[in-house]
Amino acid sequence: MTSREKILEAVLNNQPDLSPLPDISMFKGNHNNVVQKYMDVFRSIGGKTFLVENLDEVNALITEHFDINKRVITTLTDLSDRFELISATVDPHLYEDVELAIINAHFSVAENGAVWLTEDLMGQRIIPYICQHLAVVINAEKIVPTLHEAYDIIGLGNYGFGGFIGGPSKTADIEQALVLGAHGPLTMTVFILK
Amino acid sequence: MTVGLFIPCYVNQFYSNAAKATLQLLQKLGVEVVYPPKQTCCGQPMANSGFEHLSQGCSDLFIENFSAFEYIVAPSASCVLHVKDHLTSQTNPELALSIRSKVFELVEFLTDVLKVEKLDATFPHKVGLHHSCHGLRGLYLSQMSELNAPPFSKPQHLLNMVKGLEQISLDRSDECCGFGGTFCIAEEAVSVKMGKDRVNDHIKSGAEYITSSDLSCLMHLEGILHRNNEKVKVIHIAEILNATL
Amino acid sequence: MKQTKTKDHAAMAEAFIKDEERVDWHDGALWYIREKRDIASKKIPEWEQLREAASMIKNNVISNLHEYLLQFEANLKKNGITVHWAADAEEHNAIVYAILKAKEITQMVKSKSMLTEECQLNEYLEERGISVINSDLGEYIQQIDNEPPSHIVLPCIHKRKEEIGELFHKHLGTEKGLSDPTQLTRVARKHLRNEFLSRRVALTGVNFAVAETGEYVVCTNEGNADMGAHLSEVQIASMGIEKLIPQKNHLSVFLRLLARSATGQPITIYSSHYKKPREGQEMHLILVDAGRTRQLGRADFRDSLKCIKCGSCMNTCPVYRKSGGLSYQNTISGPIGAILAPNLDMKMHADLPFASTLCGSCSNVCPVKINIHEQLYKWRQVIVKEGYAANTKALGMKTMAWTLSSPNSFNTAGRAGRWVLQNIPFVVNNKLNPWYKQRDMPEGSGQSFAEWYQKNGENNKEDLK
Numbered sequence: 090m091t092s093r094e095k096i097l098e099a100v101l102n103n104q105p106d107l108s109p110l111p112d113i114s115m116f117k118g119n120h121n122n123v124v125q126k127y128m129d130v131f132r133s134i135g136g137k138t139f140l141v142e143n144l145d146e147v148n149a150l151i152t153e154h155f156d157i158n159k160r161v162i163t164t165l166t167d168l169s170d171r172f173e174l175i176s177a178t179v180d181p182h183l184y185e186d187v188e189l190a191i192i193n194a195h196f197s198v199a200e201n202g203a204v205w206l207t208e209d210l211m212g213q214r215i216i217p218y219i220c221q222h223l224a225v226v227i228n229a230e231k232i233v234p235t236l237h238e239a240y241d242i243i244g245l246g247n248y249g250f251g252g253f254i255g256g257p258s259k260t261a262d263i264e265q266a267l268v269l270g271a272h273g274p275l276t277m278t279v280f281i282l283k
Numbered sequence: 284m285t286v287g288l289f290i291p292c293y294v295n296q297f298y299s300n301a302a303k304a305t306l307q308l309l310q311k312l313g314v315e316v317v318y319p320p321k322q323t324c325c326g327q328p329m330a331n332s333g334f335e336h337l338s339q340g341c342s343d344l345f346i347e348n349f350s351a352f353e354y355i356v357a358p359s360a361s362c363v364l365h366v367k368d369h370l371t372s373q374t375n376p377e378l379a380l381s382i383r384s385k386v387f388e389l390v391e392f393l394t395d396v397l398k399v400e401k402l403d404a405t406f407p408h409k410v411g412l413h414h415s416c417h418g419l420r421g422l423y424l425s426q427m428s429e430l431n432a433p434p435f436s437k438p439q440h441l442l443n444m445v446k447g448l449e450q451i452s453l454d455r456s457d458e459c460c461g462f463g464g465t466f467c468i469a470e471e472a473v474s475v476k477m478g479k480d481r482v483n484d485h486i487k488s489g490a491e492y493i494t495s496s497d498l499s500c501l502m503h504l505e506g507i508l509h510r511n512n513e514k515v516k517v518i519h520i521a522e523i524l525n526a527t528l
Numbered sequence: 529m530k531q532t533k534t535k536d537h538a539a540m541a542e543a544f545i546k547d548e549e550r551v552d553w554h555d556g557a558l559w560y561i562r563e564k565r566d567i568a569s570k571k572i573p574e575w576e577q578l579r580e581a582a583s584m585i586k587n588n589v590i591s592n593l594h595e596y597l598l599q600f601e602a603n604l605k606k607n608g609i610t611v612h613w614a615a616d617a618e619e620h621n622a623i624v625y626a627i628l629k630a631k632e633i634t635q636m637v638k639s640k641s642m643l644t645e646e647c648q649l650n651e652y653l654e655e656r657g658i659s660v661i662n663s664d665l666g667e668y669i670q671q672i673d674n675e676p677p678s679h680i681v682l683p684c685i686h687k688r689k690e691e692i693g694e695l696f697h698k699h700l701g702t703e704k705g706l707s708d709p710t711q712l713t714r715v716a717r718k719h720l721r722n723e724f725l726s727r728r729v730a731l732t733g734v735n736f737a738v739a740e741t742g743e744y745v746v747c748t749n750e751g752n753a754d755m756g757a758h759l760s761e762v763q764i765a766s767m768g769i770e771k772l773i774p775q776k777n778h779l780s781v782f783l784r785l786l787a788r789s790a791t792g793q794p795i796t797i798y799s800s801h802y803k804k805p806r807e808g809q810e811m812h813l814i815l816v817d818a819g820r821t822r823q824l825g826r827a828d829f830r831d832s833l834k835c836i837k838c839g840s841c842m843n844t845c846p847v848y849r850k851s852g853g854l855s856y857q858n859t860i861s862g863p864i865g866a867i868l869a870p871n872l873d874m875k876m877h878a879d880l881p882f883a884s885t886l887c888g889s890c891s892n893v894c895p896v897k898i899n900i901h902e903q904l905y906k907w908r909q910v911i912v913k914e915g916y917a918a919n920t921k922a923l924g925m926k927t928m929a930w931t932l933s934s935p936n937s938f939n940t941a942g943r944a945g946r947w948v949l950q951n952i953p954f955v956v957n958n959k960l961n962p963w964y965k966q967r968d969m970p971e972g973s974g975q976s977f978a979e980w981y982q983k984n985g986e987n988n989k990e991d992l993k
């Protein structure tokens with residue numbers, strides 16, 4: 090008997106009578122004022138947000154807030170005249186020295202500040218984790234109140250990799266002192282397009 | 284209404300004033316009280332130590348002593364919870380179940396059965412209320428701080444009826460004191476540290492008295508207070524609710 | 529880090545408590561997290577309903593695990609992930625080793641995984657010439673100090689920053705006396721970044737595995753799981769079979785509860801959904817039993833398998849806060865550890881269910897509503913019946929039971945008092961009695977209530993007036 094068979098047999102013998110799944114459809118968030126709620130929550134986590142009219146404003150804010158003399162990469166074709174476009178096919182290790190990555194997210198969640206991205210929007214899976222600073226552009230009307238609405242949108246998901254990212258990487262492992270910038274980005278900025 | 288008074292073994296021996304206050308308070312409120320003389324213990328010390336199977340004798344005796352009463356009342360949340368959760372009978376399981384449903388801790392008996400809204404009591408002191416865990420999380424005498432649910436407190440409701448009493452608030456409203464039955468011996472160091480921290484929360488907040496509906500917690504806290512020559516005293520809630528000037 | 533045990537929890541705790549300043553700090557730091565959890569949970573009006581839903585989903589998982597395992601396996605394969613089954617720790621470790629060996633790889637980076645701690649994977653691989661580096665900062669600190677994690681979410685919560693500074697000085701060459709958390713974190717960031725960039729295999733744990741889609745979710749705050757996984761040629765995930773959830777949208781319930789319960793955060797910074805290998809990458813997933821099916825068969829204890837490893841029961845547990853996680857001597861410490869450990873080795877962990885006052889706070893904070901304190905009580909009964917209680921305790925209990933169930937020996941006024949004084953542990957007038965070490969005995973009131981009632985019973989109303 091293989092371990093697989095042994096485990097499955099033991100599970101079958103030992104599991105109790107079927108207990109029903111609950112209905113979770115009543116869990117719903119409140120859509121009122123989600124943009125403001127999102128910004129408040131995201132800032133409380135240590136993120137930065139800017140409410141902007143268009144990508145020109147994004148461009149200007151990036152110049153103002155980041156060191157664009159260092160390596161800046163993006164998946165946004167509108168920004169490709171200024172910044173390097175991310176290649177989906179090169180060795181991910183080559184992005185080791187990225188200062189800033191500017192990418193789109195599908196949507197964000199007001200209750201927890203997180204944005205949802207799949208690998209197609211990341212350019213490469215490693216991008217939002219390896220860069221020193223992460224900037225994400227979302228549409229204001231794409232902000233949902235809670236994770237329940239979020240998973241309604243995600244559905245079963247046709248991706249190889251996807252993730253919620255809810256702020257700059259952090260740790261409090263040393264005496265519970267909060268330090269932003271553990272292994273991932275030191276800062277995270279979200280540009281919300283009105 | 285006739286109530287069988289259940290006085291747990293250690294209360295009988297060491298805290299007879301609390302037992303007398305319970306008796307007198309119930310009588311003041313017009314309740315007929317009978318104390319069955321052959322009572323001993325609910326069996327909790329054995330059961331909580333893993334010897335539930337040795338506590339049948341205690342259960343049988345409890346049933347013998349108390350089955351005839353309409354209500355059974357005790358000034359000890361912990362013992363009451365044990366009876367409510369674990370009283371069994373080999374010969375008459377239904378009788379055991381019916382007794383489980385009529386045993387009450389004093390505070391809940393006052394608020395839920397007698398529905399007391401007024402007390403003739405005076406206790407002009409600063410008092411800290413220590414929630415016994417069995418009273419709080421077992422008998423739901425108050426709302427538990429962990430839950431997202433509306434607040435209430437049965438002992439506080441009663442203490443609010445006492446003239447002159449000032450309730451102090453604590454940093455940790457319902458932290459365990461560390462008594463824990465035989466835990467107090469088996470895990471002496473942790474038990475004492477928990478007790479010290481609980482006592483210090485009360486001292487820091489200016490309490491003159493620590494009260495509770497469980498004397499086992501109070502006995503443990505008193506032991507620490509005495510040893511450290513603290514002025515703060517412990518007092519069972521029955522003694523406060525029964526206090527006159 | 530081999531599992532041996534020469535002292536029980538009480539003795540380990542006593543040693544920990546000797547440094548009272550540290551205990552007070554430890555207690556305060558964990559209580560602060562409990563308070564943050566309270567604040568976060570009270571911002572969600574439907575919090576208690578979410579807990580109930582999570583509990584029900586996990587009940588369903590436990591009751592239909594066979595089906596979900598098959599479904600999950602089929603979907604993993606469809607997604608291009610290689611599936612392995614491990615009956616025990618040894619088999620799990622051998623599978624990891626075989627994957628590394630096939631690629632002739634001798635270095636691996638690992639993000640937080642309590643399961644691989646439980647399996648002692650690092651030791652196993654190191655004996656075979658593979659170097660493993662723990663990338664979670666807290667786990668990294670514990671690794672360089674050659675100590676297991678003391679908390680499942682906060683692995684080095686028992687250490688002071690000066691001690692960590694000293695470790696960094698010794699292992700990473702930082703300047704002596706450096707203890708600033710930000711500076712220490714920056715040093716670790718730089719050091720571990722090189723490890724991420726150079727290691728070809730990354731192993732992660734699994735927080736949730738979705739049967740319906742064949743994907744798994746890993747939650748971190750540091751980004752270390754992703755740094756390892758997305759730079760690796762070979763990605764391995766190890767999970768206990770109980771980590772399954774039926775449907776994708778159930779993640780909404782669990783991710784709302786997990787971080788709020790754990791640290792009071794609204795969500796962990798990273799909640800990564802791994803579904804398929806990227807181009808040119810290999811992905812393996814190891815399903816591990818290691819005692820879980822045995823626990824599944826224990827009707828009174830199978831609910832412990834619902835645990836989502838948030839650590840909230842540890843933060844709220846006053847015994848844990850005062851005694852430190854290492855005193856439990858089990859990978860999973862605290863209340864949840866105390867109901868999981870006896871299943872693994874009842875004799876060795878017989879002390880753990882007794883390391884509790886049964887206060888019940890753990891069950892109240894548990895996001896999946898495991899009745900932890902009731903299981904502690906039930907484990908005590910099992911452990912005593914199986915003969916793992918100390919003999920002296922058993923004898924004392926029998927005497928007590930006999931006396932307390934015999935009114936004639938107990939309650940004839942004078943004899944009762946004598947018996948209580950001689951036998952109830954907290955009143956034995958003896959300096960060897962642990963009660964008396966740091967506590968005085970109750971003074972008593974001279975006359976017992978029973979004696980008083982016997983004399984004044986019928987006339988007591990007069991007497992009391």
